[in-house]
Amino acid sequence: MTSLVADTRTVFSRELRPLRYDPFTIIISMVQPLVFLALFAPLLPGDKSEALRWFVPGIIVMSCLFASSMTGSNLLFEIQTGSHERMLVTPLRRPALLIGRALKEIVPMVAQAALIVVVCLPFGYRLSVGGALLGLVILAGFSIGLGALSYALALAAKHQEWMFWVVQQTLLFPILLLAGVLLPLDGGPGWLRTLASFNPLRYVVDAERALFTGDIWQSTTVTGLVAAAAVGAFGLFVGVRAMNRST
Amino acid sequence: MKPSVGHMIETRGLTKHFKDVRAVDGIDLTVARGELVALLGPNGAGKSTTLRMLTTLIPPTAGTATVAGFDVVRRQREVRQRIGYIGQGNGAGHSQRGRDELISQGRAYGMGVRPARARAAELIESLGLGEVADRKVATLSGGQRRRLDIAMGLIHAPELLFLDEPSTGLDPQNRANLQEHILRLRAEHGTTIVLTTHYLDEADSMAERVIVVDHGRVIADDSPARLKAEHVGDTILLGFDSEQETTAAAATLSGRDSHPYGKELRIRTQGGPRQVPGLLEDLRSAGLPAASVEVIRPTLDDVFLTLTGRSLREGGANADRQPAVELVEV
Structure with missing residues (x-):
């Protein structure tokens, strides 16, 4: 019998394989945030390198949020054709199905993050490599959880696919805006900041900003880790449950 | 961890309710090692639901089932390791290539990369998929995809193989082909095979034991010849x-x-x-x-008619052209 790591690798490499034959989709997804950055960053007030220090981690978090929330969308088709059912009958561990699929969405994001950083270097952007790597680990934990929730959503919506998109789109932007990814929350009204304090992504973003600049020994690192781990564990729990209950 | 010797499948009062619908209503079933059994019944009779419980896809509402020696609820992984399942859909992802899917399927069962690769090549050869194995699955014909499904189900040489409506949607030639593969598999490896079908001739010609299911219950269980002699x-x-x-x-x-x-x-x-x-x-x-x-000589349809007062007749004069089953009240 296999281990969880081996199972995850099986699922992950299966998911990644079509991209190898069709690299164009990866290139598109890589360029997207660069366009976003190019059009948004000039609007940021003040010193450019300072603005990028705040903005680059946010962009990377945003890409991961979008990508991992899409985990279930590829699944919808496989649920219809029968290949998901085929995988459920194999002895693959259920969490491996969730983690492997979520990782497939976020691993290209790591390459994307590197690209963004490189593009920003000429504009005076500097980052701490160690801090950024820890930041990516935290982000991965969050993304696995969100990817698993997206997977569960696809299972729940398998008979009405539009429902998947309605829920995904409805939740995506509040999560994004209430995390202070695009605009800082500090100037917002009290109710908004209270709402944001219930958003785990907000703690992840705060942690990323500090880590990318090299402030590793901060309380934000701990709260970010805790928030990401909580989302990860919750997502896997819900995802496995959804798989076992799906008919 | 040792599987219990004896029966390959054993169920007691196996039941599945979906809200108010009693899809499977207390099925007692025993299948011995090496048997080839067909579950026959109209659409909605509970055949597929039974299969889905036996393959751990859905938990029973009540009753128990032991498959390959392990309980389908408490020992799911052990059951999954030992069975092959060919569902109604296509097991291979449409954006994948057949050979890749076969190898990753082997990996899912814990095979090493090299054995999985070798086994995939062997199955591609024996199922005549050589020319299409390295093409995208989406470009394959229905018959080719079905053969790929069979290969996927066999990658780990399971001792027990489930096939859910294996020949639905295939033209007569591909159906005959598929049946031949299944029979050969059994002859060569002694694999226990359980299939569901609503094709009367398929159940008649392939299975030495037919279990007639209606309204979630077993209403007859015997060889086709004895079912006909006894009931008609x-x-x-x-x-x-x-x-x-x-x-x-x-x-x-x-x-x-x-x-x-x-x-x-x-x-x-x-x-x-x-x-x-x-x-x-x-x-x-x-x-x-x-x-x-x-x-x-009676057909299995006559048996079904005698047992239920309804005909399990395939629509139209030429059953091959119209695979959809039709319940006709008489």
């Missing part, structure tokens, strides 16, 4: 030159279950072909030679 029997059709002769013949054969219809006399009996010579002899000596004779 044969009909001997004798033709005469006139209605008078027919009536006279019916009187001569008064001890038999015979019914005259115009110039035709229908006799219901067991072991029809063996009775014909004696019957003709009797009639000849009574001065009533038959002009024609025909022995009608």
Whole structure:
């Protein structure tokens, strides 16, 4: 019998394989945030390198949020054709199905993050490599959880696919805006900041900003880790449950 | 961890309710090692739901099932490791390539990269998929995809193979092909095979044991030959030159279950072909030679009709052209 790591690798490499034959989709997804950055960053007030220090981690978090929330969308088709059912009958561990699929969405994001950083270097952007790597680990934990929730959503919506998109789109932007990814929350009204304090992504973003600049020994690192781990564990729990209950 | 010896499948009161619908309503089933069993019944009879419980896809509402020696609820991984499953859909991802899918399927069962690669090549060869194995699955024809599904289900050489409606949607040639593969698999490896079908001829020609399911229950369970003999029997059709002769013949054969219809006399009996010579002899000596004779052997549909009062008939005159099953009230 296999281990969880081996199972995850099986699922992950299966998911990644079509991209190898069709690299164009990866290139598109890589360029997207660069366009976003190019059009948004000039609007940021003040010193450019300072603005990028705040903005680059946010962009990377945003890409991961979008990508991992899409985990279930590829699944919808496989649920219809029968290949998901085929995988459920194999002895693959259920969490491996969730983690492997979520990782497939976020691993290209790591390459994307590197690209963004490189593009920003000429504009005076500097980052701490160690801090950024820890930041990516935290982000991965969050993304696995969100990817698993997206997977569960696809299972729940398998008979009405539009429902998947309605829920995904409805939740995506509040999560994004209430995390202070695009605009800082500090100037917002009290109710908004209270709402944001219930958003785990907000703690992840705060942690990323500090880590990318090299402030590793901060309380934000701990709260970010805790928030990401909580989302990860919750997502896997819900995802496995959804798989076992799906008919 | 040792599987219990004995039966490959054993269920007790296996039940599945979906809200108010009793999809499977207390099925007791025993399948021995090496058997080839067909679950036959109309759409919605509970065949697929039964299979989905036995393959750990859905938990039973009540009852128990042991598959390959392990409980389907408490020991799911052990069950999954030992069974192959070919569902109604296509197991291979449409954006994948067949060979890749076979290898990753092997990896899912814990095979090493090299053995998985070798086994994939072997199955590609034996199922005649050589030319399409490295193409995107989406570009394959229905028959090719189905053969790829079979290969996926066999990658780990399971001791027990489930097939859910394996030939639905295939043209007659591909159906025959598929049936041949299944039978060969059994002959060569002694694999236990459980398949569901609503094709009467498929159940009849392939399975040595047919389990007739209706409304979530087993209503008959035996070899096709015995099911027919026990529930329907044969009909001997004798033709005469006139209605008078027919009536006279019916009187001569008064001890038999015979019914005259115009110039035709229908006799219901067991072991029809063996009775014909004696019957003709009797009639000849009574001065009533038959002009024609025909022995009608029952089909499994006749069995279903006798058991349920409904026909499990495939739509249209040519069943091959119209695979959809149709429940006809008679």
